[in-house]
Amino acid sequence: SGKSTIAKALVRINKLHKGNITLHGKSINKINHKEFAKKVAYIPQVLDIPSGTKVYDFISFGRNPYVGLFGTLSKEDKKAIEEAIDITEVNDIRNKYMDELSGGQRQKVLVAMIYAQQADIIILDEPTTYLDIRNQYELLELMDQLHHAGKTIITILHDINQATQYSDYIYVMKSGKVFIEGKPQNVITEKNLKDIYGIEANLHVHGERKYLTDIRLFNKG
Numbered sequence: 001s002g003k004s005t006i007a008k009a010l011v012r013i014n015k016l017h018k019g020n021i022t023l024h025g026k027s028i029n030k031i032n033h034k035e036f037a038k039k040v041a042y043i044p045q046v047l048d049i050p051s052g053t054k055v056y057d058f059i060s061f062g063r064n065p066y067v068g069l070f071g072t073l074s075k076e077d078k079k080a081i082e083e084a085i086d087i088t089e090v091n092d093i094r095n096k097y098m099d100e101l102s103g104g105q106r107q108k109v110l111v112a113m114i115y116a117q118q119a120d121i122i123i124l125d126e127p128t129t130y131l132d133i134r135n136q137y138e139l140l141e142l143m144d145q146l147h148h149a150g151k152t153i154i155t156i157l158h159d160i161n162q163a164t165q166y167s168d169y170i171y172v173m174k175s176g177k178v179f180i181e182g183k184p185q186n187v188i189t190e191k192n193l194k195d196i197y198g199i200e201a202n203l204h205v206h207g208e209r210k211y212l213t214d215i216r217l218f219n220k221g
Contacts, residue, residue: 001173003156004045007125010154011042023121037065040121041114045129049098055109056094059084062116084116088142104135111142122146123154128162140166164188164209172196185210194218 008014010021012028021028023039031039041062049058062084063077073081085091088108093101101109107127114122124143128136136159144166147153157163163170164184171181174196180187188210193199200219201212 002176003173004125005176006173007042007123007154007156008044010123011040012036034065037117037119039119040123041117041119042123043110043114043125043127045125047110051099053098054094055090055096055098055101056081056085058098058109059090059094059112059116062113062118065117080116080118084112087115087145088112102135103130104132104138107131107135107139108142111139111146115146120150121152121154125156126158127155128157128159136162160188161211164211183208188212 005014009016010028023031023036028036059081060073060077063073063080066077067073085094088111090105090108090112093105093109098106098109110127122143127139127143131139140162143153143155155166157167167184169182170184170187172179172187172192179196180192185205185208188203190200190203193201193212198218199215200217201215204211204213
């Protein structure tokens with residue numbers, strides 16, 4: 001539908017054929033690489049991690065926009081890394097190799113890396129893919145903590161219930177375009193579920209959130 005394409009455009013991996021993306025009123029293409037990395041962090045669907053990389057060293061990569069010419073970590077850099085390790089609760093695996101970690105552990109370390117980066121905007125492309133249900137919600141709760149700490153979180157999700165539970169605002173993509181946008185309670189309706197996904201479901205309201213149960217294909221007949 002174009003979700004990953006948009007995410008990559010937001011972080012300057014994909015070049016625009018038309019239009020413009022601005023950050024605080026300035027075109028992102030006019031912001032130098034290090035300054036942009038201090039403002040925006042990104043976790044793609046698949047990230048190649050060099051074999052033999054230790055968890056602490058990987059998290060320290062988040063400080064790359066701040067280190068000097070010789071790449072030496074300052075006291076401030078080390079403090080940021082320790083804060084990232086603490087908030088993501090990965091201290092017990094800090095000396096392990098990334099190759100040794102489970103999928104859930106790897107995702108938490110990825111979040112620790114972008115937390116150490118101290119960017120105000122964090123973009124994640126399908127971060128819950130390949131995780132079991134507990135690790136999915138551990139990750140989403142962690143991102144929710146960062147949101148409440150003042151970070152702007154942009155996340156691509158396929159699970160509608162997770163999107164309605166954790167999002168303040170939703171953009172729904174269809175055929176390469178934004179089909180509808182708005183608050184979850186306004187976007188998730190019986191009509192939209194049929195028009196976008198071709199499904200029917202029972203909608204339950206809890207507070208300001210809607211949840212789907214008994215999901216089934218929409219039978220036009």
